[in-house]
Amino acid sequence: MIDLRDIHKSFGSNHVLRGVNLAVSKGESLVIIGGSGTGKSVALKCILGLVKPDSGQISVGGRDVNTGDRDTFLARFGMLFQGGALFDSLPVWQNVAFRLLRGALKRPHDEAHAIAVEKLRRVGLKPDVADKFPAELSGGMQKRVGLARAICADPDIIFFDEPTTGLDPIMAGVINELIREIVVEMGATAMTITHDMTSVRAIADKVAMLHDGVIQWTGPVTDLDNSGDPYLDQFIHGRAEGPIEAVR
Amino acid sequence: MILTRPIAALGRNVLQLLAAIGRVVIFAGQTVSHLFRPPYYHREFFQALVQIGWLSLPVVGLTALFTGGALALQIYAGGARFSAEAVVPSIVAIGMVRELGPVLGGLMVAARVASSIAAELGTMKVTEQIDALVTLSTNPMKYLTLPRVLAATLAVPVLVAVGDAIGIFGGYIVGVTRLDFNAAAYLKNTVDFLEFWDVASGLFKGAAFGFLVALMGCYYGMNSGRGAQGVGRATKAAVVSASVLILAANYILTEVFFSA
Numbered sequence: 119m120i121d122l123r124d125i126h127k128s129f130g131s132n133h134v135l136r137g138v139n140l141a142v143s144k145g146e147s148l149v150i151i152g153g154s155g156t157g158k159s160v161a162l163k164c165i166l167g168l169v170k171p172d173s174g175q176i177s178v179g180g181r182d183v184n185t186g187d188r189d190t191f192l193a194r195f196g197m198l199f200q201g202g203a204l205f206d207s208l209p210v211w212q213n214v215a216f217r218l219l220r221g222a223l224k225r226p227h228d229e230a231h232a233i234a235v236e237k238l239r240r241v242g243l244k245p246d247v248a249d250k251f252p253a254e255l256s257g258g259m260q261k262r263v264g265l266a267r268a269i270c271a272d273p274d275i276i277f278f279d280e281p282t283t284g285l286d287p288i289m290a291g292v293i294n295e296l297i298r299e300i301v302v303e304m305g306a307t308a309m310t311i312t313h314d315m316t317s318v319r320a321i322a323d324k325v326a327m328l329h330d331g332v333i334q335w336t337g338p339v340t341d342l343d344n345s346g347d348p349y350l351d352q353f354i355h356g357r358a359e360g361p362i363e364a365v366r
Numbered sequence: 367m368i369l370t371r372p373i374a375a376l377g378r379n380v381l382q383l384l385a386a387i388g389r390v391v392i393f394a395g396q397t398v399s400h401l402f403r404p405p406y407y408h409r410e411f412f413q414a415l416v417q418i419g420w421l422s423l424p425v426v427g428l429t430a431l432f433t434g435g436a437l438a439l440q441i442y443a444g445g446a447r448f449s450a451e452a453v454v455p456s457i458v459a460i461g462m463v464r465e466l467g468p469v470l471g472g473l474m475v476a477a478r479v480a481s482s483i484a485a486e487l488g489t490m491k492v493t494e495q496i497d498a499l500v501t502l503s504t505n506p507m508k509y510l511t512l513p514r515v516l517a518a519t520l521a522v523p524v525l526v527a528v529g530d531a532i533g534i535f536g537g538y539i540v541g542v543t544r545l546d547f548n549a550a551a552y553l554k555n556t557v558d559f560l561e562f563w564d565v566a567s568g569l570f571k572g573a574a575f576g577f578l579v580a581l582m583g584c585y586y587g588m589n590s591g592r593g594a595q596g597v598g599r600a601t602k603a604a605v606v607s608a609s610v611l612i613l614a615a616n617y618i619l620t621e622v623f624f625s626a
Binding site: 163166167168188189192193195196197199200201203204205206216217220221222223267 | 405407490493494495497498500501502503504
């Protein structure tokens, strides 16, 4: 479904991705883990075309991402951003139904509103939230709205960038459960970036660890605890000592 | 080596300046090109029109009112040196519509609008809202930049026209109440000596200044650095560059319109 081959990306002298190879099958939920600044977000943004890789090839559904109509390509994706990235100037329901109010997927105003309210309900928010503005909501509610926006146009690929960052453990658990339920229910292919090992175990079918610009380890989530990889072991157990240098 | 170092630094700075000019020109070209390529976002355009045009009226109006009044006092005092006090109405009118209306109006809009556009778009950039727009199949240049640039290009000439009228009215108030001009004669002198091109050139300048103000706000906002400091720098750079460009463009346009 999603195939990254030998992706390289540098920002100035900082060589962030040094040959990333990764494959995600249709309907699979892949979680990418790795330390801060290892290029997890960059890899995700390369797939969406938000960042242009210096070299390598990315294909989705067998087609190179640089060919074909960009709007049609992006219409297949939903993305939950780390901070929500909700549009401050629009009420919640217009954030959720953004794609349905303009462009190729445009629907009548009332229908778009009804779909937005339904998606909000799906993520556990009441209809009265629909007319509020993002700034009036708590962090957890903003994440839910972001999730509702990501699934509003029924995409077949969903990206989650640090979905539980900044949330309390209970709200993080709720969001993890929601993500898992929605991905299974929609039959979507999912890619998630996280540091949160609880999230990894709740969301992932498959895990990939990015370290030093390459995929250090990849395998099913069930193999996480007996991988035999010292880098992965250090990361999942949060040890300061090990092959990954910790800055003190 | 020591001798060539300053020359190398100078060359580096010149190259950076030329690269920056190139980036702004490409950004302007991309913005204008979207004018001919749908889709168009009407709602965003009308919102920008209200923000840039309607809400700037008080500040532009007050600036023009006080400037017109001060201009009348200055011209009267200067004209008295060679017994030419009678030129006050015509000079106030010509000065307002040709120069002070568009330039001061443009600078006030730069302070109010370039800063707010740069801060808004810069914040959208650092909170990934611009990336979110892209993932929602919406081109940020079409959705954010074009509506603001187009609205400013159309709204600022209207602001300048209103500012011209208020500035002339400011001169009239001072002329009649402080300088003992006859009210009817003041108005007649104002109208008689004002030509169509005086007004039209000022409005054209207003359109050019509006374009530059919104362009600088959008350019620096969309290219804002990270964090609060990045947004702060973008806002400052937008206001400074818009103001300097207005003054430079004013000289060039005056040269084009009025040099014999």
